Amino acid sequence: MVKARSVRQTSPDVARVSNRRGSRRAASASAVAIGMLIAAIVAGVALGSVNLAVSDVFRVFVDRLLGNELPSTADQIIWNLRLPRVLLAAVVGAALTTSGAVMQVLVRNPLADPFLLGVSAGASVGATAVLLFGVFSGLGLWAVSAGSAVGSLVAIVSVLLLAGSGTSSPTQLILIGVVMSALFQSITSFLIFRGDPNATQGVLFWLLGSFGRATWKQIPIPLGVLVISVAYLLAHRRSLNALALGDEAASGLGIDVVRLRRKLFVVASICAASTVAVAGVIGFIGLVVPHLVRIFVGVDHRRVLPLGLVVGATFTVLADLAARTVVSPQEMPLGVVSAVIGAPMLLLLVRRRSASAGAS
Amino acid sequence: MSFSVEGLCVDLGRRRILDDVDVRVPSGSIVGLLGPNGSGKSTLLKTMYRVNRPSSGRILIDGEDLLALPARRAAQRVAVLAQDSTVEFDFTVREVVAAGRTPHRGLLERDRPEDAVAIDEALLLVGCAELEARIFTTLSGGERQRVLLARALAQGADHLLLDEPTNHLDIRYQTMILDLVSELPVTVFAALHDLGIASMYCDEVVLLDQGRVIDCGPPSEVITTSAVQRVYDAHVLVIDHPSSGTPYVLPTKSNKKEKTSTS
Numbered sequence: 001m002v003k004a005r006s007v008r009q010t011s012p013d014v015a016r017v018s019n020r021r022g023s024r025r026a027a028s029a030s031a032v033a034i035g036m037l038i039a040a041i042v043a044g045v046a047l048g049s050v051n052l053a054v055s056d057v058f059r060v061f062v063d064r065l066l067g068n069e070l071p072s073t074a075d076q077i078i079w080n081l082r083l084p085r086v087l088l089a090a091v092v093g094a095a096l097t098t099s100g101a102v103m104q105v106l107v108r109n110p111l112a113d114p115f116l117l118g119v120s121a122g123a124s125v126g127a128t129a130v131l132l133f134g135v136f137s138g139l140g141l142w143a144v145s146a147g148s149a150v151g152s153l154v155a156i157v158s159v160l161l162l163a164g165s166g167t168s169s170p171t172q173l174i175l176i177g178v179v180m181s182a183l184f185q186s187i188t189s190f191l192i193f194r195g196d197p198n199a200t201q202g203v204l205f206w207l208l209g210s211f212g213r214a215t216w217k218q219i220p221i222p223l224g225v226l227v228i229s230v231a232y233l234l235a236h237r238r239s240l241n242a243l244a245l246g247d248e249a250a251s252g253l254g255i256d257v258v259r260l261r262r263k264l265f266v267v268a269s270i271c272a273a274s275t276v277a278v279a280g281v282i283g284f285i286g287l288v289v290p291h292l293v294r295i296f297v298g299v300d301h302r303r304v305l306p307l308g309l310v311v312g313a314t315f316t317v318l319a320d321l322a323a324r325t326v327v328s329p330q331e332m333p334l335g336v337v338s339a340v341i342g343a344p345m346l347l348l349l350v351r352r353r354s355a356s357a358g359a360s
Numbered sequence: 361m362s363f364s365v366e367g368l369c370v371d372l373g374r375r376r377i378l379d380d381v382d383v384r385v386p387s388g389s390i391v392g393l394l395g396p397n398g399s400g401k402s403t404l405l406k407t408m409y410r411v412n413r414p415s416s417g418r419i420l421i422d423g424e425d426l427l428a429l430p431a432r433r434a435a436q437r438v439a440v441l442a443q444d445s446t447v448e449f450d451f452t453v454r455e456v457v458a459a460g461r462t463p464h465r466g467l468l469e470r471d472r473p474e475d476a477v478a479i480d481e482a483l484l485l486v487g488c489a490e491l492e493a494r495i496f497t498t499l500s501g502g503e504r505q506r507v508l509l510a511r512a513l514a515q516g517a518d519h520l521l522l523d524e525p526t527n528h529l530d531i532r533y534q535t536m537i538l539d540l541v542s543e544l545p546v547t548v549f550a551a552l553h554d555l556g557i558a559s560m561y562c563d564e565v566v567l568l569d570q571g572r573v574i575d576c577g578p579p580s581e582v583i584t585t586s587a588v589q590r591v592y593d594a595h596v597l598v599i600d601h602p603s604s605g606t607p608y609v610l611p612t613k614s615n616k617k618e619k620t621s622t623s
Contacts, residue, residue, distance in 0.1 A: 108448050235467040242462050244449050248442055251408045253515070254463035266482025299449040 004233050009109060010309040028301045029296045033310040040317040045078055047321060049329050084319055085214035092275040093285055093316025094309040095226045100286025101308050102233060102268040105244045106261050107170040114272035114286035117177030121184035122155025123148040123276040123307035124207060128188050131203050132195030145277040152273030155180060208333030209282035229271045237301040244299060283335050284342030289315055291349050361387040361422065361516050361547045368417030370407050377403045379571045385549045390542060392558040393551040395568030396592045401551040405523045409440045421519060435463035441514035442523040447497055453507050454492040457482055460514030482513035486540060502533035509537060522550035555583055559606035567591060583607040
């Protein structure tokens with residue numbers, strides 16, 4: 001390979017320049033995103049039915065971190081009500097974005113979201129059974145979460161079983177997921193139809209997602225699931241990239257596509273299920289934010305996954321802030337807010353996509 | 361650096377697609393896989409890169425069972441250039457080529473400098489270095505196919521499988537891709553659509569019909585008027601290429617058609 005040898009001298013410089021350009025862009029995007037997340041968290045804690053000064057927020061943070069607990073009203077509002085709520089929103093937003101980004105790759109469809117393959121529909125059956133018929137009532141406040149988690153797991157296992165051990169193409173997987181979702185939704189509808197009409201308001205509110213009942217205790221499980229999932233996915237970043245290029249391409253690159261797809265499905269679904277269990281079904285975030293992130297740093301998962309965490313968290317904290325301030329003192333369901341912000345963003349993305357496709 | 365396929369049978373659903381296929385690809389040679397649409401060319405290649413599973417038979421690489429190797433190890437030995445397929449995400453050209461390094465790095469390994477070198481070399485070899493920051497899906501068909509070849513080169517394998525890589529390409533790119541491939545110090549097994557082009561570039565060809573090997577050998581012995589007429593069920597005349605002397609297939613008008621038009 002004489003030709004190859006002759007180019008060897010010049011190439012490392014070319015590589016360094018282009019890598020530097022890419023990573024510099026990713027670094028500045030991350031810096032901006034982290035700044036925005038911090039600002040969103042401070043705003044989320046300061047603003048609400050009672051607006052607090054940013055200086056109060058910092059004073060409470062400093063007091064708490066130094067261990068001087070002062071039983072002030074500001075401390076109550078910030079530490080026990082708003083901060084857990086804002087942090088839970090951040091964790092859920094990060095998890096939904098991670099799940100959505102992976103789901104879009106594993107069914108190779110940019111319009112996929114974390115709930116495409118039945119997780120939310122399964123969770124709805126469980127949560128509805130709890131809210132309307134008192135299933136798991138022994139678990140007290142955790143009953144809805146438990147019902148939702150069991151429902152999600154049933155959905156995940158049934159999709160896995162139906163997909164079988166053989167080759168399941170993205171299209172087959174989508175079909176199975178959509179059919180199972182429809183089945184679970186009809187069960188939910190049946191439960192609502194048979195249930196107490198006065199209690200259905202609560203079901204509707206849960207179905208549209210909310211952080212209204214956030215407590216510190218809700219944070220560890222979704223956070224743990226998120227940390228493990230992201231570590232797993234970052235380790236598989238090259239396989240994710242290869243799978244995004246197509247099944248046959250991935251196969252030629254030494255990837256067992258069928259096994260990888262099953263593993264990714266389980267990781268993305270459990271990630272999504274953990275969010276549903278604590279906050280209900282929050283649409284649009286897992287669909288829109290991965291696209292938003294790809295606009296800034298491209299499709300390489302070593303950049304999409306970390307930046308997705310930050311942008312997803314920011315988006316969700318701000319959406320929750322809007323949900324509880326716009327029609328204050330009432331609260332809007334989070335699903336309404338995320339759709340109102342997300343739908344126009346998605347339309348812009350689709351237009352952008354078709355414009356770039358038309359140019360080629 | 362050789363392939364051999366021994367007694368390979370592949371069933372998809374209940375249909376037998378490949379029936380007792382034997383092929384030998386000697387070290388450093390280019391062997392063409394020919395046959396009409398649906399004869400099993402793609403199925404054979406896809407079985408070699410693990411998209412399909414064989415019902416029986418073996419695929420050997422330097423005497424070792426290719427399908428028994430871990431997938432990653434196999435991909436270090438065998439790279440694939442397939443027909444251009446749609447990519448749903450906006451990968452840059454460099455990212456597409458970088459995917460070729462996938463089999464060389466474990467889960468927790470970072471990229472090494474030699475990865476960047478392999479990517480640069482591959483891009484330069486196919487003449488696409490200046491395209492590296494472009495979005496892959498916005499390239500022309502010929503450019504895309506060269507980038508995919510660069511990915512296969514960056515994979516650093518000494519065996520190359522080509523699955524009709526020149527389909528839908530202009531004549532310029534058809535010869536460019538195959539010129540590039542024939543310069544490489546690798547063993548090549550290539551499903552090809554165009555019999556004339558196959559004759560020019562291949563040391564040997566294998567003729568497949570309804571999942572069976574009908575004939576194999578040097579192009580001048582396999583690609584004959586009678587064989588092509590029979591296997592492709594088409595009216596053709598095989599002549600010698602005026603400059604290369606290899607077989608060249610000319611379509612001829614069918615007699616049946618003439619009869620119907622005169623009646």
